[in-house]
Amino acid sequence: xxxxxxxxxxFLDCPVAGIQDIIKGKWTTVIxxxxxxxxLRFGELNRKMPMVTQAYLTKELRILENYGLIHRxxxxxxxxxxxxxxxxxxxxxxxxLDALEKFAIEYEQDNQK
Amino acid sequence: xxxxxxxxxxFLDCPVAGIQDIIKGKWTTVIxxxxxxxxLRFGELNRKMPMVTQAYLTKELRILENYGLIHRxxxxxxxxxxxxxxxxxxxxxxxxLDALEKFAIEYEQDNQK
DNA sequence: CAGGATCCGCCGCGATACTG
DNA sequence: CAGTATCGCGGCGGATCCTG
Numbered sequence: 341x342x343x344x345x346x347x348x349x350x351f352l353d354c355p356v357a358g359i360q361d362i363i364k365g366k367w368t369t370v371i372x373x374x375x376x377x378x379x380l381r382f383g384e385l386n387r388k389m390p391m392v393t394q395a396y397l398t399k400e401l402r403i404l405e406n407y408g409l410i411h412r413x414x415x416x417x418x419x420x421x422x423x424x425x426x427x428x429x430x431x432x433x434x435x436x437l438d439a440l441e442k443f444a445i446e447y448e449q450d451n452q453k
Numbered sequence: 454x455x456x457x458x459x460x461x462x463x464f465l466d467c468p469v470a471g472i473q474d475i476i477k478g479k480w481t482t483v484i485x486x487x488x489x490x491x492x493l494r495f496g497e498l499n500r501k502m503p504m505v506t507q508a509y510l511t512k513e514l515r516i517l518e519n520y521g522l523i524h525r526x527x528x529x530x531x532x533x534x535x536x537x538x539x540x541x542x543x544x545x546x547x548x549x550l551d552a553l554e555k556f557a558i559e560y561e562q563d564n565q566k
Numbered sequence: 567c568a569g570g571a572t573c574c575g576c577c578g579c580g581a582t583a584c585t586g
Numbered sequence: 587c588a589g590t591a592t593c594g595c596g597g598c599g600g601a602t603c604c605t606g
Contacts, residue, residue: 419567439549441468
């Protein structure tokens with residue numbers, strides 16, 4: 341269930357063009373980062389990023405779910421419990437996160453002198 | 454010249470939080486990808502991504518320049534000539550591009566069956 | 567507890583026209 | 587050729603209230 345065709349970059353001679361949409365969300369990489377460390381309940385995840393609203397966090401989670409990167413497991417009980425984890429495809433994104441992390445550290449070091 | 458403080462993610466226990474702003478632009482990764490292959494004039498770059506407006510391409514280039522990832526070399530001549538290339542910091546972003554490329558290929562393969 | 571439903575300001579992104 | 591200058595729309599991102 342892809343969100344196809346934003347401005348047809350498909351014919352672009354650039355492999356990364358197609359996935360820009362995935363990572364452009366304001367908190368996508370952060371969410372994926374936390375979920376790469378451990379499966380988390382909604383509340384736990386939200387507590388790790390308190391500046392994000394419930395509503396918006398839900399939205400981004402749905403988007404990532406539609407992209408097939410995260411899995412949403414609902415436990416039918418009271419009170420409700422929902423756990424988020426990376427799918428197989430989501431785990432393939434981890435190298436990107438690692439590279440990003442490495443770059444981020446170098447970037448911030450270089451930038452505070 | 455960082456664009457500080459959008460919603461203070463700095464205290465977030467996540468290394469990648471700080472650079473989400475850099476990669477959130479609609480064409481950032483594509484621009485960096487092309488420039489990682491070779492130094493390019495404005496027109497050349499624009500021809501490689503024709504669906505992007507001159508105006509907007511200029512904007513994103515300025516942003517990446519302000520972030521210190523690309524270098525803008527102006528040749529004072531008529532007609533004018535401007536070349537864009539990666540800075541040292543920009544080159545440190547290449548591993549991210551490589552990881553993204555790898556992921557993109559796997560992602561798109563998996564998604565058309 | 568984990569969301570769904572609304573409402574809304576702002577700016578990302580684009581189209582178009584004009585310059586040195 | 588490589589930009590600036592305007593103008594405008596749509597939707598991202600957020601606040602706030604309500605539910606099973």
